[in-house]
Amino acid sequence: MVRELEKYLRPGIGVTTYCPGCGEAILQGLILRAIDELKLNMDEMLFVSGIGCAAWIPSPYFYADTLHTLHGRTIAFATGAKMVNPKLKVMVISGDGDLADIGGNHLIHGARRNMDMTVICANNQNYGMTGGQVCATTPEGALTMTTHQGNPFRPFDLCRLVKAAGAVYVARYAVTQPMAMIRGIKKALQTKGFSFIEAITPCPVQFGRRNKLGKPADMLKDLMSRCISEEKAAALSAEELKGKIITGEL
Amino acid sequence: MGRQKLSSVLPPGSYYFSGDEAVAEGAMAARCGYCAGYPITPATETLERLSIRFGEMRAAFMQMEDEIASICSCIGASWAGAKAMTITSGPGFSLMQEAIGYAVFTETPLVLVDAQRSGPSTGQATRVGSGDIMQAKWGSHGDYMIIALSPWSVQELYDQTINAFNLAERFRVPVFVMAEEATAHLHERMEVGAEVELFNREKKPGAPPFGTKEEDGVPPMPAFGDGEKLLITGSTHDEWGVRKITHPEIHQGLINRLHKKILNHSQEIIQYDNYYLDDAEVAVICYGFTARSALFAVEQLREEGKKIGVLRLKTLWPFASELIQDIGSKVSKIVVPEMNMGQVAGEVKKYARCDVIPYGQVNGEIIHPHTIMEQLRRLV
Known part of the structure; x- marks a missing residue:
């Protein structure tokens, strides 16, 4: 992380919790860059996170009010804070397991109510912190610690889910698209109402290893090759679309 | 901050209320700033009344998607600076247990009214019971200390709801009003005085929000947006909220203080x-x-x-x-x-x-x- 962003980091917290090659550290930097470019006042921001790897992105690292909550309940905590103090700029940062599995109900209700907050979901396709188990975003057929024969179930399309529930701004980017991701986060922060960013991020240690996806750099290259825009996707057949990740504003 | 006398929200005099309505009026008198809940017999009437009364007072009312969301939003609201309350009955109280532990550990003032009904499970949903007394004490995992009150009349539902807010603010702890269906649905006369004595949480800029060397054992509590850059976690933490989960003495010390801040003030708290x-x-x-x-x-x-x-x-x-x-x-x-x-x-x-x-x-x-x-x- 470049020195000029250090002012956003809580002094005295030296060590990060990320595994080697984790994409969430990239996402952490991109969120701060978006905040920096918008010149937001960190004293007016509230970061709410749940339980899991991504919940560590704001807490304890961001030098602002941070609320590290229970597993799955981030949006409910954030709702109470926002209702009482509407001046707070509320950002929820958590993982796919936290927001879409255990917290799925709160996610769709937050979107339905159009609560004025930005939700960033770091989607690493599995439960990383507990050692790599299947979750609601794990691709069908993928190997995890609890699907040794391959995941028999379909994953959620989180963006479509949240859009259908009423979110006013929805976008998906991979951490391999840093400039687009920063633009997306900025737009989400400037949107009044419920905004949602699905950040696709590689998990080499827990997910990549079991699915033989190679080294962290290989996983990043693979992500780059699979991300396509909605327009390009429209021209492809269902067969050609297999394995592709549609990114952009949705 | 601290103790203050304010005029009652209702004009002084006699009223004929149900217990549920008295709880709502008690919350109003205590200057509750946020209430969230989910409809459940026999507590629903409190929610209904608050949804009207809070509109008049410009306090925030939310009907959430479930009881878990209700209590969690109350914790968020409490840290945003409001006195917060949720209302439920047995099944909802069961759902709230994990968050109760979080509120205890993060020292979040919170009032929870449990209009108890006959359990377990759905039980006799519209009938009276008093089966949640031990759940109030031990329902969440780990060792912790809370305050639970037991009103016997509509008058006391009003008075003890106010008292619950004062105790929650004074000791930074969830306080339970263990109502029962019989008192929640009872209609009887109650009196409202001209003034209420209230306690508001202490603020002390720059002081650690999760530790104190004072004998009292209750640290000051800032709010989001005060510029204190709060670090709040349900993990074991030091006085500044920094996660310290591998330090035996920090965990032991924290649990000891959370017990002592209540037990050392038993005389101040216990009424009979x-x-x-x-x-x-x-x-x-x-x-x-x-x-x-x-x-x-x-x-x-x-x-x-x-x-x-x-x-x-x-x-x-x-x-x-x-x-x-x-x-x-x-x-x-x-x-x-x-x-x-x-x-x-x-x-x-x-x-x-x-x-x-x-x-x-x-x-x-x-x-x-x-x-x-x-x-x-x-x-x-």
């Missing part, structure tokens, strides 16, 4: 009433609605010359252990009538050296005074 105990040979220890039946029964038996007294617990947790130890050394028998299978009787047994006779009734009906009279006649 006693009747005819001076010359009593038998004592009835009771709480909540059952205390109405018990007092009526004892007054009848006193007319027959039977030496029976009554201790009515208005505070259930922390438990009035010293008081009960004292009574247990003066009487030969203690009878504990309650609408559960002996939850408080078991606690009384821990401290009273005399015979402790539980009388548990769990049929969804209140314990009739004649039932208690019959029990007592067998003993005296």
